[in-house]
Amino acid sequence: xxxxxxxxxxxxxxxxxxxxxxxxxxxxxxxxxxxxxxxxxxxxxxxxxxxxxxxxxxxxxxxxxxxxxxxxxxxxxxxxxxxxxxxxxxxxxxxxxxxxxxxxxxxxx
Amino acid sequence: xxxxxxxxxxxxxxxxxxxxxxxxxxxxxxxxxxxxxxxxxxxxxxxxxxxxxxxxxxxxxxxxxxxxxxxxxxxxxxxxxxxxxxxxxxxxxxxxxxxxxxxxxxxxxxx
Numbered sequence: 001x002x003x004x005x006x007x008x009x010x011x012x013x014x015x016x017x018x019x020x021x022x023x024x025x026x027x028x029x030x031x032x033x034x035x036x037x038x039x040x041x042x043x044x045x046x047x048x049x050x051x052x053x054x055x056x057x058x059x060x061x062x063x064x065x066x067x068x069x070x071x072x073x074x075x076x077x078x079x080x081x082x083x084x085x086x087x088x089x090x091x092x093x094x095x096x097x098x099x100x101x102x103x104x105x106x107x108x109x
Numbered sequence: 110x111x112x113x114x115x116x117x118x119x120x121x122x123x124x125x126x127x128x129x130x131x132x133x134x135x136x137x138x139x140x141x142x143x144x145x146x147x148x149x150x151x152x153x154x155x156x157x158x159x160x161x162x163x164x165x166x167x168x169x170x171x172x173x174x175x176x177x178x179x180x181x182x183x184x185x186x187x188x189x190x191x192x193x194x195x196x197x198x199x200x201x202x203x204x205x206x207x208x209x210x211x212x213x214x215x216x217x218x219x220x
Binding site for chain 2: 044
């Protein structure tokens, strides 16, 4: 079983819609969770961090964490063409980040 | 405020050669982590340096080694290069246990 699994993409959403990204992880010890956005040919960019169960909102992004279910999600509201990228989920295990393969989102105008 | 910087941007090496990649962390950060990202995959953790010591290591062979300098900058060395070492090498800096911020990466091609 992979350590971090993300919903397979690509995910295509119309402009203005909500993009929903899911991630499950196998390490029950993980206490910190991060979402990174990676544009094609670029390095990952941190967009959200979440440490406690529940929701955390930052602009058009909302991260949700459920440690009991080992599940973390990211919602992108009012999706824009500039949101087209690969989104990487990364729980922290001790000092390292464990990444999923990512979900590619395409926002169509 | 300069972010994380890496050099070189691109590198082409031949199988069996050795390579050194460099990273300067973001101002105020004292921890450097290195990741390898193959095409179409998420980054894989190589190791992390803190206080000039390797603090944690991922599942990479001993051909991968590193160093951290007193100014917190870091090097990643890879010996006896294999074709499979071709990837984007990412450096991430952080302050202790907090968020990790990535540099632009070094694209290594082994021929």
